[in-house]
Amino acid sequence: MIKLTNISKTFGEVRALHKVNLNIYPGTIHGIIGENGAGKSTLMKILTGFIRRSSGNVIYQSKNINLQSPRDAREIGIGMLYQEPLDFPLLTVLDNFMTGGSSFPPSRQRANLSRLCSDFGFDLDPDCRVNQITVGERQQLELLRLIQQGTKILILDEPTSGISEKQQDLLFTALRNLKAGGTAILLVSHKLDEIELLCDDVTVLRHGEVTAYWKRPFDRDAMLLAMFDTVPESKPTAVNYTAVEPVLDFHKVSSGKGRSGLNSVSTTIRAGEVVGLAGVDGSGQSVFLQLAFGLLQPDSGRISRSRESVSPAFLPADRLAEGLVPGLTIREHQILSSNIGPVITSKSGLAKTRRAIKSYNIVGSPETAVKDLSGGNLQRLLLSLIPNDVQLILMENPTRGLDLQSASWTWEQLHNRITPDGTIIFASPDLEELLQQSSRILTFYNGSITLDTPAHATNYRQLSRAVTGEKDPAI
Amino acid sequence: MKHITILLQTILAACFLFFSLNSSFGADSKYPFGLLMVGPSNDHGWSQAHFEAGKEMEKIFPGAEMIYIDKVNPADRPGITIPMLVDDLVSKGAKLIIGNSDDMKDGMREASMMHPEINFIHISGDDVITGKSGVNLSNLMGRMTYGKMMAGFTAAMSSQTGKIAYLGPLINAETRRLTAAAYLGARYAWTKIRKKDPADLKFKISWIGFWFNIPGVTSDPTLVAGSFIDSGYDVIISGIDTTEALVVAGQKRKGGKDVLAIPYDYKNGCSSAPEACLGVPYFNWVPGYTRLIGNSMTGKWKQEFLWLSPDWKSINNPKTSPIGFKTGDGFDEKNRKALTDFQASLADGSLKLFTGPLNFQDGTVFLKDKVSATDEQIWNLPQLLEGMGGASK
Amino acid sequence: MTSSLGIPRFIIITVPALGVVSLLLLSLGISPLTIAITLARGSVLSWLKFNHVLSVWIPLLLCSCGLLFTFRAGLWNIGIEGQVVCGAIGATLVLRLGNTYLPAAMLLSLSFLSAFLAGGVWGALAGFLKNRGGVNEIFGGLGLNFVAQGAILWFILGPWKREGMASMSGTDLFARELWMWVPRGWRTAPAALILTVTVFLFTAFILSATRFGLKIKAVGLNPKASRLFGINPDLTGFTAMIIGGGLAGLAGAVQVSCVYHRLIPSISSGYGYLALLIVMLANYKVTLTPIICLLFACLTAGSIQLPITLQIDSSLSGVIQGTLVLSGLLAHGLQQRRLLRKGS
Secondary structure, three states: OEEEEEEEEEEOOEEEEEEEEEEEOOOOEEEEEEOOOOOHHHHHHHHOOOOOOOEEEEEEOOEEEOOOOHHHHHHOOEEEEOOOOOOOOOOEHHHHHHOOOOOOOHHHHHHHHHHHHHHHOOOOOOOOEHHHOOHHHHHHHHHHHHHHOOOOEEEEEOOOOOOOHHHHHHHHHHHHHHHHOOOEEEEEOOOHHHHHHHOOEEEEEEOOEEEEEEEOOOOHHHHHHHHOOOOOOOOOOOOOOOOOOEEEEEEEEEEOOOOOOEEEEEEEEEOOOEEEEEOOOOOOHHHHHHHHHOOOOOOEEEEEEOOOOOOOEEEOOOHHHHHOOOOOEHHHHHHHHOOOOOEOOOOOOHHHHHHHHHHOOOOOOOOOEHHHOOHHHHHHHHHHHOOOOOOEEEEEOOOOOOOHHHHHHHHHHHHHHOOOOOEEEEEOOOHHHHHHHOOEEEEEEOOEEEEEEEHHHOOHHHHHHHHOOOOOOOO | OHHHHHHHHHHHHHHHHHHHHHHHOOOOOOEEEEEEOOOOOOOOOHHHHHHHHHHHHHHHOOOEEEEEEOOOOOOOOOOOOHHHHHHHHHHOOOOEEEEOOHHHHHHHHHHHHHOOOOEEEEEOOOHHHHOOOOOOEEEEEEOHHHHHHHHHHHHHHHOOOOEEEEEEOOOOHHHHHHHHHHHHHHHHHHHHHOOOOHHHOEEEEEEOOOOOOOOOOOOOHHHHHHHHHHOOOOEEEEOOOOOHHHHHHHHHHHOOOOOEEEOOEOOOHHHHOHHHEOEEEEEOOHHHHHHHHHHHHOOOOOOOEEEEOOOOOOOOOOOOOOEEEEEOOOOOHHHHHHHHHHHHHHHOOOOOOOEOOEEEOOOOEEEOOOOEOOHHHHHOOOOOEOOEEOOOO | OHHHHHHHHHHHHHHHHHHHHHHHHHHOOOOHHHHHHHHHHOOOOOHHHHHHHHHHHHHHHHHHHHHHHHHHOOOOOOOHHHHHHHHHHHHHHHHOOOOOOOOHHHHHHHHHHHHHHHHHHHHHHHHHHHHHHOOOHHHHHHHHHHHHHHHHHHHHHOOOOEOOEOOOOOOOOOOHHHOOOOOOOOOOOHHHHHHHHHHHHHHHHHHHHEHHHHHHHHHHHOHHHHHHOOOOHHHHHHHHHHHHHHHHHHHHHHHHHHHHOOOOOOOOOOHHHHHHHHHHHOOOOOOOHHHHHHHHHHHHHHOOHHHHHHOOOOHHHHHHHHHHHHHHHHHHHHHHHHHHHHHO
16 A cells, blocks of 8 residues: 655664665554664654655555655545644534544534444544543544544554553454554554554564564564664672662652653662663653652652652753753853852852863863753763762663763763662663663553562563563563 | 044034034024924814914914924823923923913923923913912913803704713813803703703713723723713713714714714814714914913013903904804704804803802702802812712712 | 844844834835934933933833843743832822821832832732742733723722812822922932932842842743752742832832822833833843833933924824834744754
8 A cells, every 4th residue: 555665764963764664555454663762753754744754765556655744644645643632622522523624514524423433432522622531532533533534544653552441442443443444554552462462564663774574473572672672681780789778758659740640659769779760751750750859749649758858869851951951051050059159250169160070071161051062961960960968869861862981981970979878760761771770670661660670680581571561571 | 443433523523413403493583382282283173273273373473483292191102291391392492382281280380390481381270370380381271161151052952852961071170160061051041942841951971081082091982972872862062172972973863863962172173074063162272372472472471370251242253262162064043043142141241150049969059049150169160060960070 | 152142133133123114114205314313312412301311211221120030030021011000009109198207208218119019019919820820921910910000090080089180190299399309400310310220230230140140040941950950930930020020110119209290090101011122122131221221212202303393293103113113023033933943
């Protein structure tokens, strides 16, 4: 039906896709799997016309076509169900169903909607406002709208995150029905269970390249092997302190924030631990960290920190957007993070800043605006801003965007800081990093902790199975 | 450096040019005078009457030159104050300044103290009586009470429903005086000429809040006039400076309603809807200006409080009568004689409408039987009269 | 980069704005040069006229200083107009106390304090609506402007009406000794001038040389990150709103005690809205603000010359100012967009 050959896409120096081939046939469900950053969303954006490919061909009904805009994609019948529903929350279900330009009178559309609902077993109230229904129902509405528009190639991006089990069953039935009706379906997912359940064939992406393609039946181990890098033997962790006093205690904590929220998480973090949080992006690690710091308040449950005297430090994933103030200089950041003031002169904090620049190897002068710093420098600046007396350090993707050398330097600094009283909690998508740097690993899946293990008692294989949702994965 | 020198020289040269232009204003044969108008100079009302009188002065007195500025009110010109404008007019050589609104009282007083060498005419103020300003400021006003009496008289002669509305500006002594005069004229026509029961005469006043419409600040006079007509009032007397009442009456007339209006202030006030216009009481500032400016030009200035009566020999004479009343196309000629008789008895003093028994709106006695009010009592009328509808304060 | 951006941006916004105005004037058959000369002569070329410019400059700069605080904190304090009005009401409240046996100078000082408090409370209300009620400060501010305008009308037509008559021309004049002292040949009260310069220096000092100023800046630039530095962005923004409202209130006090000597319905003279534009044109820079205030004060005070000397319909000055504001905003918007695009 549609055929992609040798599709490549580069953003500046970065190679997002390299010579990707993909065949999509009518009446099949094709799974696309891969790690975060493997190139899945780039590929989908090319198919839906949001970005243009750098090279390669898209062949539709044996003709070369040029997907220049989302409109082009819609015209040949490509429709996508996004992770976050693209609807108008303040309009009614029927209003939303009618958007997309068909000229039927509303009474006809109402009939269409109820016919489609009964076809798929969905229960949608046409007059209910969309902001009052659940994510799963919004997804159903979006799906019906796409079908009504005559979508022949349906793309679904992580469709089961954030919806209930019953809704998931309904969705799968609907997809099977559509498949029987001849629609080509492309399913992007992390969850290998779903792939095994639904897909006829699967393509694995890694670092922008296709690493594997299989037809049914699938071999789970082979899929994992193709998704993640070669499994290295874990080195022993660098931390040797024995965990003693509790530092942070989560008791049945739930939150609705983030993609999957947090479902009744209970755990205790002790002094001296370096805790790594594993999991696919948005499985709850980020919410966990923000709750731990106090940026978010839990919907239910209780969080207790044993030593409230010094507030923890938090290093967010998006350093410039969330961790630093882009318009301020390095010196101004150093002033804010210490107790200089109330009057500030051009000399305030200068000595401290010079020291930090020297010891943390930051390329820049005290008056350099932080927006002009590169990723590695930003991370080093953030590290230098952590006051010496801080006992609990929370980090999201501490080495994201850093080259190997900077990453290992960063970890050296962090480990140097760790005293028997200190604790580090960090989230990382890199299983290897987790295994190497943590003393204990918590694995998140769909907002719950599915695996809590000392780092030395687990390995790459078990972690990779745990993050993709396998229950009780073997070592 | 050279560029800067050239730049400086140019600026200097330009400055000298300006100053020499400035001084040319001050030539002795010229007599510039300033006019500060509260509304637009083409409002077909109060301000235009002043503007045209000012133009007339330029013809009457050779050398007289008017420098004017209109819309002098804090809503239209935020941040601009009367003393500021006076400073400016004086710097342009003005020897006399006219301020045409009661609202300018505070500013005129302040400015006249700052510029004792300049003469000031404050229209409709009373600082001369209260003694609050120096001898360089005179007050000028026409006895519009007579004009309003004629307006009220004509209205009551023409009304079929006996419901007469008055579109009032804001409440102060002046507007109370004028509405009372219009009411007394109407009551006279209703009871003495048409011989009807005074209880059947309804006379209602709605105040919009200012002399003209300021959107968002005042009530909209167009809406107020419309609601008058909708509730059965068939003659509207306008007390504001602009012609909304007449315009609305004209529109309603086209829609088949037999309604009439009486505009105010300006002798051509009927022009926006002549067929709906009963007549217009108007000011003619020429006589007053001629006297005060003439005195000032010839060095005979003295502080005066002028409250000028119409020239009863010919109330529409543009040279001599400060107050006039012109009938419009809506005026029924069969009432002509009654109007002329009314005017004649006002002129010879045989008819004094501000004569007892008259009560105030709250029922207290204003004038006992057969007692006529003094000028001072009329000027400072503290309340509306019994029989009038509308707020007194 | 930041330091070099200031002046070019000012030019980038001003030049097209002036260009549009010139085109407009030319299309009406009026020479822009004549207008420019007339405006200049009406504003700076005599001591008296310059005094009038100063009497506009003083409240404008006070409002702008208030806005510098709120803009720095990332807040669009459009409610500044109402804060000026409330300040004026607060000042009048003290000046109408009557028999207090306090010396006039004391009463005047108290009136300024009261104006600062009244404006501050009004600013705090907008901040409170934002923090607790989730009402964007733009909408909250606009609503509060209407409330303030209603309040001032109520005071003027109700409890504070003139002897014998309620009038839109305002309350009675204050007693002479409660007018700010103005030397002979001046038209501006030196005390107000000194106050304004002091407020400006205070603003400059707080914003650029204190930890508190740095906190405000951090909150304005990145509220999310500021929390990681132990700053409470809500509280900091709230404080900025109070200071901003208080300074705007001072402008109201100046209008009451130095310019009109009474409370009038349009006491704010639209200076709050004008100051919004000024601070934006100044690119939120402290140093440029008084200069641009002076330019706009010249335009306001000088524009009265158009009807007087050129007999140009008086509304044209309004059109010129409006066009300047609009094209200024447009140029600003386009530039922001270009910066954004560069950023992404």
